Amino acid sequence: MLLDTPIKSDKNGVYIGIDILFGKKIYWHTEQSPRHHMLVVGPTGSGKTIALTTIATRLANLYNTTLAIFDVKGEYASLIRLFTDKNFIAWNVLQTPIPICNCSEAQEDITHSIRLFINTLNSLYKLPTYIREQIHEQLTKLCKYCYEASLDNVLRGYWVEESETMYTTLSIFGTASESSAPLHLLYQKNVVMDLSKLFLLDPKAAAIATLYVLKRMLRVVKDLNTSPIAKIVLLDELWYLAQSSIEDLVNILIRYSRGYGIALAMATQSIDDLNPYADVIAENCSTILALSSSSRNYWVRLSRYLNLGKKGIENATKFVGQGIGVAKLYPHEKPFYVYIDPID
Ligand SMILES: Nc1ncnc2c1ncn2[C@@H]1O[C@H](COP(=O)(O)OP(=O)(O)O)[C@@H](O)[C@H]1O
Numbered sequence: 001m002l003l004d005t006p007i008k009s010d011k012n013g014v015y016i017g018i019d020i021l022f023g024k025k026i027y028w029h030t031e032q033s034p035r036h037h038m039l040v041v042g043p044t045g046s047g048k049t050i051a052l053t054t055i056a057t058r059l060a061n062l063y064n065t066t067l068a069i070f071d072v073k074g075e076y077a078s079l080i081r082l083f084t085d086k087n088f089i090a091w092n093v094l095q096t097p098i099p100i101c102n103c104s105e106a107q108e109d110i111t112h113s114i115r116l117f118i119n120t121l122n123s124l125y126k127l128p129t130y131i132r133e134q135i136h137e138q139l140t141k142l143c144k145y146c147y148e149a150s151l152d153n154v155l156r157g158y159w160v161e162e163s164e165t166m167y168t169t170l171s172i173f174g175t176a177s178e179s180s181a182p183l184h185l186l187y188q189k190n191v192v193m194d195l196s197k198l199f200l201l202d203p204k205a206a207a208i209a210t211l212y213v214l215k216r217m218l219r220v221v222k223d224l225n226t227s228p229i230a231k232i233v234l235l236d237e238l239w240y241l242a243q244s245s246i247e248d249l250v251n252i253l254i255r256y257s258r259g260y261g262i263a264l265a266m267a268t269q270s271i272d273d274l275n276p277y278a279d280v281i282a283e284n285c286s287t288i289l290a291l292s293s294s295s296r297n298y299w300v301r302l303s304r305y306l307n308l309g310k311k312g313i314e315n316a317t318k319f320v321g322q323g324i325g326v327a328k329l330y331p332h333e334k335p336f337y338v339y340i341d342p343i344d
């Protein structure tokens with residue numbers, strides 16, 4: 001039935017999929033969008049990961065830009081090959097730590113990175129001031145003398161009664177290593193940052209890794225920026241970040257804007273994962289896609305973000321299937337019933 005319907009296509013934007021009521025192709029008009037963030041919501045198995053990958057790779061092609069994928073399930077390295085021919089670097093943080101500083105960096109950049117690291121650690125672990133000061137002093141020294149170390153070694157002893165999770169977190173960071181993956185790879189190339197093993201050990205450590213890299217990216221991409229989108233960041237299973245530090249996440253989302261040229265493509269299971277900032281996050285996304293569920297409550301909860309009326313909610317509960325959902329696409333006020341088309 002859908003294929004027989006004449007398709008009038010409008011090629012200005014990113015192809016999303018088929019309007020299941022009218023059979024037309026639907027596009028996200030990114031040129032007109034005030035920002036390029038996207039939020040996908042849906043129960044497990046509804047098609048969030050496929051939707052994110054589909055749309056993010058098309059956005060990357062349209063703007064001739066690269067992707068940074070934060071992968072807590074270890075599924076993207078193989079999945080991404082189905083969607084693009086481009087090369088992806090796989091970065092496993094348990095093998096290759098995230099460098100806080102390297103030997104060739106300017107002092108002000110090092111100072112900035114150390115501060116970001118301590119702030120990120122502090123927003124999750126709430127460290128006493130004297131500990132923060134000691135870490136600061138220690139890291140400054142290590143970076144200054146270009147001393148290569150893993151932070152779990154050099155900062156061991158700072159926490160008397162701390163849990164193993166602190167050491168897990170520290171073990172994925174290092175100083176001054178020339179052999180470690182330089183962060184600029186992540187900014188300039190297509191990278192899948194494999195956090196899956198770390199995530200199994202400790203979701204909080206995975207959150208710190210992600211938040212730290214995202215904050216550092218802001219400083220670098222600003223200087224690279226030549227197009228409306230300089231970098232696309234894919235954050236699946238957003239709840240692990242929201243649970244750890246929703247304030248950090250919201251700050252990043254707001255600061256990653258059109259001016260900075262960073263687009264966030266995010267997915268999570270429930271809009272309530274983002275409480276108490278669900279409204280702020282939704283307001284900052286030009287595309288909101290809710291994938292199917294037969295639960296009426298689910299749609300009622302999402303209705304204000306999608307502009308779904310009573311009738312719309314009833315309809316939404318009926319359209320169930322993988323890749324099927326309701327999309328609110330800027331600048332349209334009315335939502336679309338859509339099938340996310342991964343192949344085209
Ligand atoms: N748009 C789609 N069209 C067809 N099949 C899909 C689509 N999206 C998802 N699927 C199927 O559903 C499975 C689960 O999708 P996935 O994106 O991993 O769900 P989620 O991330 O929400 O758990 C996929 O492996 C695929 O088989």
Ligand SMILES: [Mg+2]
Nearest residue numbers: 048049050236
């Ligand atoms: Mg998924």
